Amino acid sequence: MTMSNTDDYLRINELKNYLYCPRISYYGLCLRLDRETHLSSGGIRAEASTKEKMKRRKGALHAIHAGEREFDVLVVHEGLRLIGRLDEVVRTAEGVYLVDYKDTDKDYGYWGVQMMAYRLGMEASGEQVLGSSIYSIPKQSYTEVKPTSRQRQQLEEAVQALAQMVAMERCPAATDHCGKCQSCQYARFCNDVF
């Protein structure tokens, strides 16, 4: 498969936006608004600098599982039309461990779904996935993310809803959690929430 065949695939990172508030995905995917805040650009910088540090770090997950490390690994799932880059894969003789870096220690309900997407993509390319973890940059610690059937269901529902939203160009309802709107980079577009 060439990369051009995946142009219309959903970025696995988009699941984070969608599960935080579907409207953020609408603004990005349908209106092509891509707003960067101090917070998000700070997060991008933190992740970039962490990747460099993690490459040099001795006591990382590969020390526990004694494997070879690969960074920024391309993950594609043709059936679900998903594509993404996973921060780290630890390859052992028995299979692979997946690691994604986060600039927060708060799981807003998307870690498991996102890791499920990476897991299914790796499995679809023939890999045996032995485990998956989130590395929290502020805490400098790993949290194991165990796969569940609920995460898989959430993933499939999100992929379907996002595809429908893009096809219909229909703006979803605002989030029920108005606290999220206080720090949202799209707040001034959502006249109905304040």
Ligand code: SF4
């Ligand atoms: S302001 Fe609130 S409803 Fe609008 S996109 Fe942001 S989180 Fe969603």
